[in-house]
Amino acid sequence: MAATSEALLQVLCSTGPSISHTRLCPNKSKFLVSTNQGLRFRSEKVKFSRHKSYNMISAFHYGPNVSDRLRSLTCKCRKIDSVSDVISEKNDPLLKGDIATNGNGTFSSSLNIGGVNSIEEEAWELLRASMVYYCGNPVGTIAANDPSDSSILNYDQVFIRDFIPSGIAFLLKGEYDIVRNFILHTLQLQSWEKTMDCHSPGQGLMPASFKVRTVPLDGDDSATEDILDPDFGEAAIGRVAPVDSGLWWIILLRAYGKCTGDLSVQERVDVQTGIKMILKLCLADGFDMFPTLLVTDGSCMIDRRMGIHGHPLEIQALFYSALLSAREMLIREDASADLITALNNRLVALSFHVREYYWIDMRKLNEIYRYKTEEYSYDAVNKFNIYPDQIPPWLVEWMPNKGGYMIGNLQPAHMDFRFFSLGNLWSIVSSLATNDQSHAILDLYEAKWRDLVGDMPLKICYPALEGQEWRIITGSDPKNTPWSYHNGGSWPTLLWQLTVASIKMNRPEIAENAVKVAERRISKDKWAEYYDTKRGRFIGKQARLFQTWSIAGYVVAKQLLDNPDAAKVLVNVEDTELVNAFSCMISANPRRKRSRKGINQTFII
Numbered sequence: 001m002a003a004t005s006e007a008l009l010q011v012l013c014s015t016g017p018s019i020s021h022t023r024l025c026p027n028k029s030k031f032l033v034s035t036n037q038g039l040r041f042r043s044e045k046v047k048f049s050r051h052k053s054y055n056m057i058s059a060f061h062y063g064p065n066v067s068d069r070l071r072s073l074t075c076k077c078r079k080i081d082s083v084s085d086v087i088s089e090k091n092d093p094l095l096k097g098d099i100a101t102n103g104n105g106t107f108s109s110s111l112n113i114g115g116v117n118s119i120e121e122e123a124w125e126l127l128r129a130s131m132v133y134y135c136g137n138p139v140g141t142i143a144a145n146d147p148s149d150s151s152i153l154n155y156d157q158v159f160i161r162d163f164i165p166s167g168i169a170f171l172l173k174g175e176y177d178i179v180r181n182f183i184l185h186t187l188q189l190q191s192w193e194k195t196m197d198c199h200s201p202g203q204g205l206m207p208a209s210f211k212v213r214t215v216p217l218d219g220d221d222s223a224t225e226d227i228l229d230p231d232f233g234e235a236a237i238g239r240v241a242p243v244d245s246g247l248w249w250i251i252l253l254r255a256y257g258k259c260t261g262d263l264s265v266q267e268r269v270d271v272q273t274g275i276k277m278i279l280k281l282c283l284a285d286g287f288d289m290f291p292t293l294l295v296t297d298g299s300c301m302i303d304r305r306m307g308i309h310g311h312p313l314e315i316q317a318l319f320y321s322a323l324l325s326a327r328e329m330l331i332r333e334d335a336s337a338d339l340i341t342a343l344n345n346r347l348v349a350l351s352f353h354v355r356e357y358y359w360i361d362m363r364k365l366n367e368i369y370r371y372k373t374e375e376y377s378y379d380a381v382n383k384f385n386i387y388p389d390q391i392p393p394w395l396v397e398w399m400p401n402k403g404g405y406m407i408g409n410l411q412p413a414h415m416d417f418r419f420f421s422l423g424n425l426w427s428i429v430s431s432l433a434t435n436d437q438s439h440a441i442l443d444l445y446e447a448k449w450r451d452l453v454g455d456m457p458l459k460i461c462y463p464a465l466e467g468q469e470w471r472i473i474t475g476s477d478p479k480n481t482p483w484s485y486h487n488g489g490s491w492p493t494l495l496w497q498l499t500v501a502s503i504k505m506n507r508p509e510i511a512e513n514a515v516k517v518a519e520r521r522i523s524k525d526k527w528a529e530y531y532d533t534k535r536g537r538f539i540g541k542q543a544r545l546f547q548t549w550s551i552a553g554y555v556v557a558k559q560l561l562d563n564p565d566a567a568k569v570l571v572n573v574e575d576t577e578l579v580n581a582f583s584c585m586i587s588a589n590p591r592r593k594r595s596r597k598g599i600n601q602t603f604i605i
């Protein structure tokens, strides 16, 4: 990389003088070091002049002591009320309406909802109004833009997972800047070490969310500065780790390249490093016996205690998709050969494991029902020692003759039989599910339409935990009461994932029908975050209104149904090498015939 024209900004680690991390930044860079709430962690601000930040390039050199303690990125700005000038300089479409600041770096255009012609137009207006700016450039969308909400919590932040449908909507509309900025700015946040109670886990984690804070510039009353302030879970309710963020980031990066045809972003040194850091974190050895990712409860869209610790399907599907996407984008060079080998091996093992052990349909359920237990041997059929009594009574009735799905989680002696929408839909999109399994999942949606779509698409999971199970598994969580929020609530944002999946399987009518159901209420109900009750009849007890990913999810569903070909930017097609390796594993499967040799086999593609 041509570094000579860039000033070298060196981020000193707080534990000593060794330089662990260097970035190439524009001129006039300097440091500020301040104390963060009396903790031993130093809060370091990187400053540089406005506009320059937009073009900032980073290069990482990982020394032996990678312990930089950055807290926030800042850039100097003029007063907030002059930012419209900045936007006008960039000819932003927002200027077509009046711009008002709603604080926190977000600007809302004054909406004239009554005047818009269609739900789609309204959605676009709202989506634009949710845009968040950093130093005058759009970098994301706020989670919810509900003016009537008095307890905003962290809904005034840009969530990585929430931005994905927004990003896709902008990409499909040909508005690329916001996505590019989002990708590059969140990348800068990635390298900042997350710390909680003096503990610093591995690098590579992407934040759950970030906030743009506009604060007065020290010693200068006439100026403000924007600060990018990330939350890696250390401030989040329940201190949940955002495992999905990095996986979504990779998926969006690939979609950006495919949509724009501009591969220069994914080829940048810092972006390649970012991909590798995420992969290294995910592929690191641990105590785990399974190829699936082991995570704590609440590490994805369901970011509260819901009994999904272990190996939840949603994370596995995103992991698989991110591995395939990364493989496409990683530049082949000697230095990354080992990583790519590890990635390939994991892909094979992961797809085998999930397809074989997470899948249930009538046939498999009947097999489990007749399982023998306590099998000590390499050839065990009931490998995970599942007691047939675990099959819940609701499932015996609920499983249709035609259709099936991936269970929510698999652990020793434990199958979580709940149906989780996002994990199943993304298994289709990523080709983690086989072609037959993918069709069967869509068959299930059709067979169980009332339960999974009901009055408002889409159930986040089915069924709800009730009674003693709810008390034990959620810890009597009053927000996750039965058929509310994460516990069997209905989330309009999931429409876009349903649309990608049904287009991929050439069954777009499923998504079309779900969109029609949503259109009956979604705008009248002010784009609620989620719905409660078995059929999704009520707006959720604590649901935010004008929830951005409800808006963006709808927009993306409509865009894709209009132009199904565009779904390709998100879909991972199954590659033949993987299929071959997979069939080798199938033939080594104990349910057919298992030899000791088969267990130790590794696959190098």
Ligand code: GLC
Binding pocket: 143, 155, 159, 161, 162, 300, 301, 302, 303
């Ligand atoms: C809730 C959701 C989470 C989402 C966040 C912001 O916490 O569970 O998935 O990212 O709100 O909308």
